[in-house]
Amino acid sequence: MSSKGAMPKQTIEAVAKSMYKQAISYGFNRDDIVRFVNEILDHAFKESGAFAVSPSKMQMGSSPEEFAIKGPKVHVRQARKDDLSLLEQWVEDPLGRLFLLSRVGGTDATLSDMFHSPANLFAVVELEEKPIGALAYLNHDKHHRVAELRKLIGEPEARGHGYAKLATQYWIEFGVTTLALRKIYLYTLDTNLANIQLNESMGFRVEGLLREECFVDGTYQDLLRMSLLIPQ
Numbered sequence: 001m002s003s004k005g006a007m008p009k010q011t012i013e014a015v016a017k018s019m020y021k022q023a024i025s026y027g028f029n030r031d032d033i034v035r036f037v038n039e040i041l042d043h044a045f046k047e048s049g050a051f052a053v054s055p056s057k058m059q060m061g062s063s064p065e066e067f068a069i070k071g072p073k074v075h076v077r078q079a080r081k082d083d084l085s086l087l088e089q090w091v092e093d094p095l096g097r098l099f100l101l102s103r104v105g106g107t108d109a110t111l112s113d114m115f116h117s118p119a120n121l122f123a124v125v126e127l128e129e130k131p132i133g134a135l136a137y138l139n140h141d142k143h144h145r146v147a148e149l150r151k152l153i154g155e156p157e158a159r160g161h162g163y164a165k166l167a168t169q170y171w172i173e174f175g176v177t178t179l180a181l182r183k184i185y186l187y188t189l190d191t192n193l194a195n196i197q198l199n200e201s202m203g204f205r206v207e208g209l210l211r212e213e214c215f216v217d218g219t220y221q222d223l224l225r226m227s228l229l230i231p232q
């Protein structure tokens with residue numbers, strides 16, 4: 001988490017002893033001490049901006065070629081050829097089109113090109129066997145162990161129920177455990193507040209602003225680049 005070397009054990013013990021004494025002098029009892037330590041841990045994880053996804057109770061396929069991640073509510077499975085038409089329908093939606101709009105690099109690739117590229121991996125999010133959205137890792141770079149994350153809840157009535165967050169957490173876990181990713185990045189319009197808040201809640205941090213990167217609705221708009229670093 002920190003680039004500095006670890007503190008010597010004696011220093012940590014001395015600081016802990018002194019904080020303990022101070023807490024007791026304030027009138028802390030043993031339960032208060034436990035809550036105090038938890039509070040410090042929460043701060044440490046928030047500050048680090050590192051992997052904030054807790055392990056889920058899910059079954060996961062073991063290969064990137066064939067996967068099905070079955071959570072208690074939401075499933076994330078490998079996209080099939082016949083899912084493409086549904087994805088194309090979803091990105092026609094005024095909100096759903098943001099799945100494509102936040103792309104960078106001036107590429108004219110269509111959704112179909114992206115879907116069929118061997119550098120990309122697409123998944124479908126299902127709720128009780130019904131497809132509600134999609135996830136993708138684009139430009140998976142095996143050498144640097146990085147990939148770009150995309151997400152979409154395509155069915156409007158399925159938005160705002162926490163399914164995007166749940167499915168994205170599974171997708172990140174899959175990326176880390178099966179694809180061995182060490183960094184996951186994404187691009188988002190700086191006006192896409194729901195998406196930015198969702199990303200932050202999962203530990204993503206802003207690492208840059210691409211000024212006037214996208215031509216959307218007749219104006220040039222800024223893109224944020226956010227990333228999640230996985231502790232090794």
Ligand SMILES: CC(C)(COP(=O)(O)OP(=O)(O)OC[C@H]1O[C@@H](n2cnc3c(N)ncnc32)[C@H](O)[C@@H]1OP(=O)(O)O)[C@@H](O)C(=O)NCCC(=O)NCCS
Pocket residue numbers: 095096097098099100102149150151152153154158159160161162163164165166187188192193194195197198201
């Ligand atoms: C971004 C998107 C996937 C979020 O889907 P969703 O179903 O609304 O998300 P969830 O219900 O799982 O919400 C999870 C979190 O997102 C944030 N969020 C969702 N809607 C929000 C809103 N209207 N305002 C602020 N934050 C919001 C919150 O942090 C929420 O957590 P909370 O409920 O604990 O507060 C969805 O809006 C979407 O498909 N957008 C179009 C495609 C897109 O923009 N993709 C990202 C670029 S690749």
